[in-house]
Amino acid sequence: MQLSLKTILAILPFVASSTASTCTVTTSNLGDIATIKNDCTSIVINGVTVPAGETLDLTGLKQGTTVTFEGTTTFGYEEWTGPLISVSGSGITVTGSSGHVINGNGAKWWDGKGSNSGKTKPKFFSAHKVTGNSNIKNLNIKNTPVQGFSINNSENLVFDNINIDNSAGDTNSLGHNTDAFDISESDYITIQNSNVKNQDDCLAINSGTNIKFLSNSCSGGHGISIGSVGGRSDNTVNGVTATGNTITNSQNGLRIKTVSGATGIVENVTFKSNTISGISKYGIVIEGDYVNNGKTTGSLTTGVPITGLTVNGLTGSVDSSAQPVYVYVAGASNWNWSNVDITGGKVSQKCSGIPSGSGASC
Numbered sequence: 001m002q003l004s005l006k007t008i009l010a011i012l013p014f015v016a017s018s019t020a021s022t023c024t025v026t027t028s029n030l031g032d033i034a035t036i037k038n039d040c041t042s043i044v045i046n047g048v049t050v051p052a053g054e055t056l057d058l059t060g061l062k063q064g065t066t067v068t069f070e071g072t073t074t075f076g077y078e079e080w081t082g083p084l085i086s087v088s089g090s091g092i093t094v095t096g097s098s099g100h101v102i103n104g105n106g107a108k109w110w111d112g113k114g115s116n117s118g119k120t121k122p123k124f125f126s127a128h129k130v131t132g133n134s135n136i137k138n139l140n141i142k143n144t145p146v147q148g149f150s151i152n153n154s155e156n157l158v159f160d161n162i163n164i165d166n167s168a169g170d171t172n173s174l175g176h177n178t179d180a181f182d183i184s185e186s187d188y189i190t191i192q193n194s195n196v197k198n199q200d201d202c203l204a205i206n207s208g209t210n211i212k213f214l215s216n217s218c219s220g221g222h223g224i225s226i227g228s229v230g231g232r233s234d235n236t237v238n239g240v241t242a243t244g245n246t247i248t249n250s251q252n253g254l255r256i257k258t259v260s261g262a263t264g265i266v267e268n269v270t271f272k273s274n275t276i277s278g279i280s281k282y283g284i285v286i287e288g289d290y291v292n293n294g295k296t297t298g299s300l301t302t303g304v305p306i307t308g309l310t311v312n313g314l315t316g317s318v319d320s321s322a323q324p325v326y327v328y329v330a331g332a333s334n335w336n337w338s339n340v341d342i343t344g345g346k347v348s349q350k351c352s353g354i355p356s357g358s359g360a361s362c
């Protein structure tokens, strides 16, 4: 078939607007990103240096958009709260091509004080309002200034093969509060096959439902944590499964902390087949008298009960000065622990509140 020039001219604009042609964002056309998000459902972020004090704004992506990071993405230095990257949309995919790195340039901010004081540090990545079977996968991330992924108001979102290497922050303990994944007010979030080296929680769930944390490795930080729960706008954690994770060289293996005097609930939590080693504080710690910043009151309240807690298979070792298991709660019920086999450390003398017949012990 031969097409007349007239026919070709007539269909050209249609082809241009309807095919998912790839749009490439570089440092020089970063200012056009709003137009690019509107025009393209395949976006490549190619070697972009984001100016100081600005967010790489990938919010409001069109349904089904794929964003691919290529080369080195990095960020200028300024004291501000960030985030350095923000993403939202439905049915979206954020991925990275082989050899790419997203370098948060954290050392410029690291002062050992994290988000408590010192320099104001930008949060790294907001995944707020990411919905509708979205995927964030295959990302290589280095040196977040402070917290990594903030997941809030999202649902049906899978993180797969996310590699976060903040190990440079171990030098002189300068990296601090570098949580990898913080989840709140979200439903059906899965984080799997990921590798975290940091200085704070590998996972922290403040609130949320139907959360899975599967086959991840966590090193250098505070372990897998539910909490603190209580004192926020949403204080329900219901349905968490953490299976097949490895936690090494961390303060804790598994942790649940609920806030003293607050209200809320932690319900239906399963920790299955996780392994620990090089743990400096607790193999598993469940404490109901938390305040903030690692502080506890010693006074137990029942406003945030922990009900429905299965621990099936927690093996490995803790350091000689650590405690394998520490539980200090009130109002807990319906626990079922089996195959908890942790060597090393000192048995905690202060355990309290373990539901009878649960198989749990300190």
Ligand SMILES: *[C@@H]1O[C@H](CO)[C@@H](O)[C@H](O)[C@H]1NC(C)=O
Pocket: 152, 153, 184, 185, 206, 233
């Ligand atoms: C999550 O988003 C809600 C609604 O915008 C907000 O009220 C809440 O403070 C956020 N939670 C966290 C932990 O950031």
Ligand SMILES: *[C@@H]1O[C@H](CO)[C@@H](O)[C@H](O)[C@H]1NC(C)=O
Pocket: 238, 267, 268, 308
């Ligand atoms: C917790 O799990 C139990 C048992 O599977 C289920 O019956 C209950 O509905 C769950 N709780 C909530 C609030 O979904």
Ligand SMILES: *[C@@H]1O[C@H](CO)[C@@H](O)[C@H](O)[C@H]1NC(C)=O
Pocket: 310, 312, 336, 337, 338
């Ligand atoms: C406790 O957990 C074990 C292992 O998951 C399971 O075989 C057993 O049925 C559970 N017991 C109760 C009472 O739910």
